Amino acid sequence: MLSVDEALERLLAGGLGMTEAETVLLTDAVGRVPAVRRLVAAHDVPPFANSAMDGFAMLSADGDAPRRMLGESRAGGPGAPRVERGTAVRIMTGAPLPPGADAVVPLEKAREEENTVLVEAAPALGAHVRAAGHDVPAGTSVVLADAPLSAASIGLLAALGRDSIEVHRRPRVAILSTGDELRPAGATLGAGQIHDANGPALAAAVSESGAEPILLDAAPDDPTVIEERIRDGARGADLLIVSGGVSVGRHDLVRTVIERLGSLEFWRIAVQPGKPLAFGYIGERPVVGLPGNPVSALVTFELFVRPMIRRMMGLSGDGRTRVRARVDEALGKDVARRAYLRVSAAAEGDGYRAVSAGGQASSQLLTLASANALLVVPEGLASTEAGGTYEAILLGPVA
Amino acid sequence: MLSVDEALERLLAGGLGMTEAETVLLTDAVGRVPAVRRLVAAHDVPPFANSAMDGFAMLSADGDAPRRMLGESRAGGPGAPRVERGTAVRIMTGAPLPPGADAVVPLEKAREEENTVLVEAAPALGAHVRAAGHDVPAGTSVVLADAPLSAASIGLLAALGRDSIEVHRRPRVAILSTGDELRPAGATLGAGQIHDANGPALAAAVSESGAEPILLDAAPDDPTVIEERIRDGARGADLLIVSGGVSVGRHDLVRTVIERLGSLEFWRIAVQPGKPLAFGYIGERPVVGLPGNPVSALVTFELFVRPMIRRMMGLSGDGRTRVRARVDEALGKDVARRAYLRVSAAAEGDGYRAVSAGGQASSQLLTLASANALLVVPEGLASTEAGGTYEAILLGPVA
Numbered sequence: 196m197l198s199v200d201e202a203l204e205r206l207l208a209g210g211l212g213m214t215e216a217e218t219v220l221l222t223d224a225v226g227r228v229p230a231v232r233r234l235v236a237a238h239d240v241p242p243f244a245n246s247a248m249d250g251f252a253m254l255s256a257d258g259d260a261p262r263r264m265l266g267e268s269r270a271g272g273p274g275a276p277r278v279e280r281g282t283a284v285r286i287m288t289g290a291p292l293p294p295g296a297d298a299v300v301p302l303e304k305a306r307e308e309e310n311t312v313l314v315e316a317a318p319a320l321g322a323h324v325r326a327a328g329h330d331v332p333a334g335t336s337v338v339l340a341d342a343p344l345s346a347a348s349i350g351l352l353a354a355l356g357r358d359s360i361e362v363h364r365r366p367r368v369a370i371l372s373t374g375d376e377l378r379p380a381g382a383t384l385g386a387g388q389i390h391d392a393n394g395p396a397l398a399a400a401v402s403e404s405g406a407e408p409i410l411l412d413a414a415p416d417d418p419t420v421i422e423e424r425i426r427d428g429a430r431g432a433d434l435l436i437v438s439g440g441v442s443v444g445r446h447d448l449v450r451t452v453i454e455r456l457g458s459l460e461f462w463r464i465a466v467q468p469g470k471p472l473a474f475g476y477i478g479e480r481p482v483v484g485l486p487g488n489p490v491s492a493l494v495t496f497e498l499f500v501r502p503m504i505r506r507m508m509g510l511s512g513d514g515r516t517r518v519r520a521r522v523d524e525a526l527g528k529d530v531a532r533r534a535y536l537r538v539s540a541a542a543e544g545d546g547y548r549a550v551s552a553g554g555q556a557s558s559q560l561l562t563l564a565s566a567n568a569l570l571v572v573p574e575g576l577a578s579t580e581a582g583g584t585y586e587a588i589l590l591g592p593v594a
Numbered sequence: 595m596l597s598v599d600e601a602l603e604r605l606l607a608g609g610l611g612m613t614e615a616e617t618v619l620l621t622d623a624v625g626r627v628p629a630v631r632r633l634v635a636a637h638d639v640p641p642f643a644n645s646a647m648d649g650f651a652m653l654s655a656d657g658d659a660p661r662r663m664l665g666e667s668r669a670g671g672p673g674a675p676r677v678e679r680g681t682a683v684r685i686m687t688g689a690p691l692p693p694g695a696d697a698v699v700p701l702e703k704a705r706e707e708e709n710t711v712l713v714e715a716a717p718a719l720g721a722h723v724r725a726a727g728h729d730v731p732a733g734t735s736v737v738l739a740d741a742p743l744s745a746a747s748i749g750l751l752a753a754l755g756r757d758s759i760e761v762h763r764r765p766r767v768a769i770l771s772t773g774d775e776l777r778p779a780g781a782t783l784g785a786g787q788i789h790d791a792n793g794p795a796l797a798a799a800v801s802e803s804g805a806e807p808i809l810l811d812a813a814p815d816d817p818t819v820i821e822e823r824i825r826d827g828a829r830g831a832d833l834l835i836v837s838g839g840v841s842v843g844r845h846d847l848v849r850t851v852i853e854r855l856g857s858l859e860f861w862r863i864a865v866q867p868g869k870p871l872a873f874g875y876i877g878e879r880p881v882v883g884l885p886g887n888p889v890s891a892l893v894t895f896e897l898f899v900r901p902m903i904r905r906m907m908g909l910s911g912d913g914r915t916r917v918r919a920r921v922d923e924a925l926g927k928d929v930a931r932r933a934y935l936r937v938s939a940a941a942e943g944d945g946y947r948a949v950s951a952g953g954q955a956s957s958q959l960l961t962l963a964s965a966n967a968l969l970v971v972p973e974g975l976a977s978t979e980a981g982g983t984y985e986a987i988l989l990g991p992v993a
Contacts, residue, residue: 221779222809225798240959242783247957271774271786271815289775289886291786330958337960342990346802346895347962350795350888354788354959358780375670376688380620381757384641387670387690389753396749399624403745410621416670487688489749496745514991516915519944545918545983546945558646559729560639560753561736563746584944591741592913
């Protein structure tokens with residue numbers, strides 16, 4: 196059996212191409228991944244020295260002496276008069292510091308009487324003045340985070356004068372469920388039939404990873420139809436996921452089809468749930484075969500396919516937050532495999548505590564839907580130790 | 595000054611309407627918020643007893659005696675023959691347990707010779723059999739998490755036979771920036787002008803919150819234009835956000851317009867960055883006035899508007915993960931206000947460590963774009979204590 200880490204390394208080493216760059220408007224860019232992370236500021240941000248407060252712009256050298264009022268400086272207003280010794284200009288937050296001025300006294304610390312400004316105390320040089328470029332000086336190399344664009348990054352790009360940005364195209368990921376027993380969601384079931392949960396679930400997982408799912412119609416256990424679906428799917432996709440067909444019963448069917456079109460290796464991975472995984476290529480397109488059980492399919496997607504998709508957009512890792520969580524139960528597992536147990540994690544004191552979300556069989560999807568984290572219990576252990584702490588991978592926000 | 599908690603309580607108490615339900619296909623439902631969280635399972639999941647392994651279905655009561663092979667049970671295949679004493683049926687993973695059988699012996703523990711199955715040991719009653727309904731029994735009340743729909747929840751809904759689900763319509767949030775100095779992203783700047791960062795940044799923050807942004811053209815400091823924009827914005831929106839116009843300089847302008855159309859209160863909140871906030875109504879539509887500084891606008895959005903938007907979809911809280919993070923620096927703050935300092939948080943040992951992302955002035959957007967968390971430092975403290983731990987609100991995944 197391959198370890199989880201070895202399997203992931205092989206998947207990522209396998210010549211995954213990055214998607215090309217495309218230009219999107221800033222207003223469509225949230226959550227997208229920048230294709231170029233380093234930008235040079237073309238101008239100062241802010242472009243001019245301005246006031247941090249509503250108040251009066253003046254010269255610090257005049258100390259606490261009264262100043263004669265010359266006029267005002269409003270944000271976006273006409274240029275303010277030059278401030279010289281013994282004078283002041285009324286100024287609004289964000290408005291340009293008038294030429295000559297080197298300090299601002301806030302409204303609360305000053306008083307206007309007829310045409311004169313009286314200050315409580317002498318202002319310090321530069322008081323309440325934001326220098327030009329004090330956020331980002333022109334020529335600065337701004338490096339965007341190794342992450343999808345946040346609201347703040349989009350604001351920063353706007354402040355830098357950008358209205359669009361080059362991002363990696365979302366990888367297109369085709370998804371194929373296989374099995375004679377499968378009926379589409381919503382259809383009436385006949386004897387021996389089940390609803391295809393993997394198709395919609397994997398399509399959702401692909402979207403959550405930042406890629407674009409292409410959900411193919413499920414294929415029966417018929418090599419002609421499987422081949423047709425895989426050819427169609429591979430044509431428009433950067434990556435193809437097939438679920439089912441990695442267990443012994445169907446192994447040969449999917450293997451035969453993919454080997455006719457490209458290449459496929461079957462791996463056994465020391466992971467619970469999961470274990471069987473297939474990896475290959477059709478032309479240059481990677482193909483991953485996931486187990487047919489929805490829980491195994493989603494957990495192996497999380498561990499292996501999500502990092503592949505992120506890599507295709509230039510991101511590292513799986514983009515999940517990890518915490519250490521205490522467990523108060525002995526949760527059994529296969530000693531030979533690394534287990535990813537479905538748990539509910541919640542903050543407790545200065546740390547986190549995890550409680551089993553229920554049945555851990557690979558056919559129990561309800562408990563994965565109820566869980567908010569996967570608890571990682573290493574190879575070599577037959578169960579968690581009550582009171583022990585383990586790594587928990589948070590699948591979403593945790594209260 | 596209002597505390598952050600008091601302000602939030604008032605905002606949420608203010609009769610926020612929930613958006614109505616709309617039906618979406620399961621394939622469009624990821625990240626949407628279910629309008630009805632409790633569902634009753636209409637049928638067993640799985641609908642029939644089936645095999646957890648590839649192997650042989652038989653009667654446990656036959657012990658370790660050889661069995662005569664009757665045929666096979668394939669997933670989605672024709673009904674398998676009835677298993678009676680002394681007989682067995684070949685079975686694939688997921689295939690229906692043949693009538694009469696009560697145990698499965700996996701391939702690895704059995705051997706087929708001519709028409710006979712030999713087992714290594716007597717199977718236990720129910721071995722490797724998944725009972726009908728062992729994931730979700732018919733009639734079970736399934737409660738979906740108080741969270742946007744995950745991939746696993748979508749898989750579960752599919753397995754329950756659903757192909758669509760009622761979700762809350764995304765709230766429509768209109769966004770208006772005000773200020774004579776503002777130019778749209780990408781435009782060339784004249785003297786005294788800056789790019790409007792708040793519009794694109796708040797639109798992105800609205801999207802991240804699960805709502806639909808309506809970005810209005812920025813309004814100059816002209817009451818007629820502000821009124822026109824606000825009227826247009828309020829018409830199609832569930833919530834209106836105005837940024838700028840809450841500082842003293844512009845206060846009267848925005849106040850006058852909104853009071854003509856509805857009502858508006860100006861609050862001072864013990865928060866850093868932030869402080870001024872306005873809240874009111876135009877008809878039944880809530881209006882929030884955020885500070886003009888991009889950092890203050892985004893942080894007050896995070897603290898106040900994000901929970902409002904979530905409440906409008908029936909979600910509680912802000913949907914952010916919090917960790918305790920150690921700080922090794924004394925980071926200064928205003929003693930009277932609760933500070934939300936921009937930090938980079940990273941796992942360290944069993945916990946988290948936070949490092950300042952840089953300048954904490956409300957006009958420094960670069961450091962908010964570089965931060966992945968807000969460190970909460972309470973009222974009453976003038977700085978963090980080196981070596982102390984504080985709550986950190988994670989703004990996204992943290993490595």
